[in-house]
Amino acid sequence: MTCQISLIGAACECMKTIITALDFSDATKDVLAAAMLMAKLQDATLHIIHVLEPEPTFTAYGMTPEEFPAIQVFQNESQRRAEARLNDAVTTAKTLLKDVRAELIVGSPLHSIIDYAETQKADLIVIGTHGHGAVAALLIGSVAEGLVRKAICPTLVIPCAL
Numbered sequence: 001m002t003c004q005i006s007l008i009g010a011a012c013e014c015m016k017t018i019i020t021a022l023d024f025s026d027a028t029k030d031v032l033a034a035a036m037l038m039a040k041l042q043d044a045t046l047h048i049i050h051v052l053e054p055e056p057t058f059t060a061y062g063m064t065p066e067e068f069p070a071i072q073v074f075q076n077e078s079q080r081r082a083e084a085r086l087n088d089a090v091t092t093a094k095t096l097l098k099d100v101r102a103e104l105i106v107g108s109p110l111h112s113i114i115d116y117a118e119t120q121k122a123d124l125i126v127i128g129t130h131g132h133g134a135v136a137a138l139l140i141g142s143v144a145e146g147l148v149r150k151a152i153c154p155t156l157v158i159p160c161a162l
Contacts, residue, residue: 015123027128027160035126045099110146
């Protein structure tokens with residue numbers, strides 16, 4: 001058992017870039033706490049990211065922005081709220097950590113997280129799961145499951161509290 005523990009410890013010492021992707025769901029508090037703990041234990045840089053899925057474009061509806069201004073208003077409000085919540089998460093993380101970075105990304109959650117992890121040369125990704133069940137994952141997929149399968153680094157999945 002000592003050998004396993006020392007091997008685990010040795011493997012963890014090289015984690016210097018940790019990414020946590022927050023979706024601002026009920027799991028966010030636990031996900032951020034786990035990411036902060038991992039970053040603190042490893043003296044790592046913590047990157048807190050949120051991926052904002054783009055709204056349908058005006059052209060998808062055959063309209064111009066002037067003909068359908070509600071989409072632009074909704075997009076702007078979504079971005080403003082996401083930035084505020086991301087800033088709150090950074091403020092929380094900075095109470096424990098010295099190196100915290102944040103990024104708001106617009107795109108597909110799975111691909112955006114993978115791309116960001118590759119760009120930053122991440123050593124670990126920390127993400128939450130909603131616990132919707134097997135049927136939902138089968139029908140619509142799961143970002144957490146996709147990361148476990150496709151990420152270039154280990155992915156720690158924090159389950160949603162029941």
